[in-house]
Amino acid sequence: QVQLVQSGAEVKKPGAAVNVSCKSSGYPFTSHYIHWVRQVPGQGLEWMGVIYPRGGDTTYAQRFQGRVTMTRDTSSSTLYMEFSSLRSEDTAIYYCARGPSTGWYYFEDWGQGTPVTVSS
Amino acid sequence: SYELTQPLSVSVALGQTASITCGGDNIGRINVHWYQQKPGQAPVLVMYKDSNRPSGIPERFSGSNSGNTATLTIHRAQAGDEADYFCQVWDSSTVVFGGGTKVTVL
Numbered sequence: 438q439v440q441l442v443q444s445g446a447e448v449k450k451p452g453a454a455v456n457v458s459c460k461s462s463g464y465p466f467t468s469h470y471i472h473w474v475r476q477v478p479g480q481g482l483e484w485m486g487v488i489y490p491r492g493g494d495t496t497y498a499q500r501f502q503g504r505v506t507m508t509r510d511t512s513s514s515t516l517y518m519e520f521s522s523l524r525s526e527d528t529a530i531y532y533c534a535r536g537p538s539t540g541w542y543y544f545e546d547w548g549q550g551t552p553v554t555v556s557s
Numbered sequence: 558s559y560e561l562t563q564p565l566s567v568s569v570a571l572g573q574t575a576s577i578t579c580g581g582d583n584i585g586r587i588n589v590h591w592y593q594q595k596p597g598q599a600p601v602l603v604m605y606k607d608s609n610r611p612s613g614i615p616e617r618f619s620g621s622n623s624g625n626t627a628t629l630t631i632h633r634a635q636a637g638d639e640a641d642y643f644c645q646v647w648d649s650s651t652v653v654f655g656g657g658t659k660v661t662v663l
Contacts, residue, residue, distance in 0.1 A: 472652070482592075482600065482643055484652035498651055532599055542647035543590035545611065547599035 439463040441533050441548035448554045454521035457551045459533035466514040467491040470536035472544060473507060473518045475529040485531075487542070488516060523555045559648040561655035568661045569634045577658045579627040579644030587646050589627040591620060594657075595640045603642075604629055634662050 444458040459471065473485040486497035488507040495507045506519045516533055531551045534544035562580040569575035579589060589607050592600035602611050604620040607627065617632045631638050639662045644655040 474652075481656045482645075482654040484654065496650070534600075537605075541588075541606070542652055543588075543602065543605050543645060544592070544600070545602055545605075547601070550599050 439535065439546045441535060441546055443531075443533060443548040443551045446552040446554070448556065449523050451524055451555055451557055453523050453555075454519055455523060455553050456517060456519045457531050457533075457553070459516040459518070459548050461514045461516065461535070464535075466511060468538050470540060470542075471507075471509070471516045472534045472536060472542075473505075474532045474534055474544070474547075476532070476550075477526070477529045483529075485518070485520075487536070490516070520553075523553075525555050527553065528555045529553060558651070559646065559653050561644055561646065561653055563642075563644060563655040563658045565656075566659045566661065568663055569631070570663050571636065572633055575631040575634050575638070575660055575662075577629045577631075577642050577644075577660065579629070579655050580625055581627070581646065582625065584625055584627050584646070585623045587648055589620070589622050590645045591629045592643045592645065593638075593640045594643065600643065631660070634660075636662050638662055 440462045442460045447455050467490045470487050472487045475483050485501050488495045490509045504521050508517045533548040535546040591604040593603045594600040603614050607622040608620040619630045621628050641657045643657045
């Protein structure tokens, strides 16, 4: 079955960067877009961007441009999301989510989420 | 940027029907997807492309989209349907989520 297993909780200081990983299994790694979505505690969902694992192409949400970098390692079927210049308002749960093989932008499967706390 | 409007909360009696709306400018022209999220859990896709149910989602869930409103309907509501529900679209090269609706089963 499809699994997306994310790295554990992180605590970072303002200005630092965080790197969240998402190890995928149970499907052809290069055939599905992987998106990153975050959720500030008690609030809604916010899309950060997407990576196509086959070629590594990325598209980032405008508000995160310049702070987010999405990469992948095809040898280990693992995706990475680096988020830099962290601020307290970036405290959130960060999810990776798998899109369908058709390339449509919705999310069939989700990782368990990685809590990131930004605090001095 | 495109905006999606959802009611903050919807209450439904056990066994009755709940309708969760998602409003947007001419939303009927684009596909809408819906997610269910229970406390402490990741979201789960319950409807895609307006009215398609993923495998494993009960037939009690249905969806529609027309004009300025998309709707997720839960028939014969059960206690286990109590959750937050989010609508989502792809528009102008970005993903947009609604603010979410908390469904309470009475």
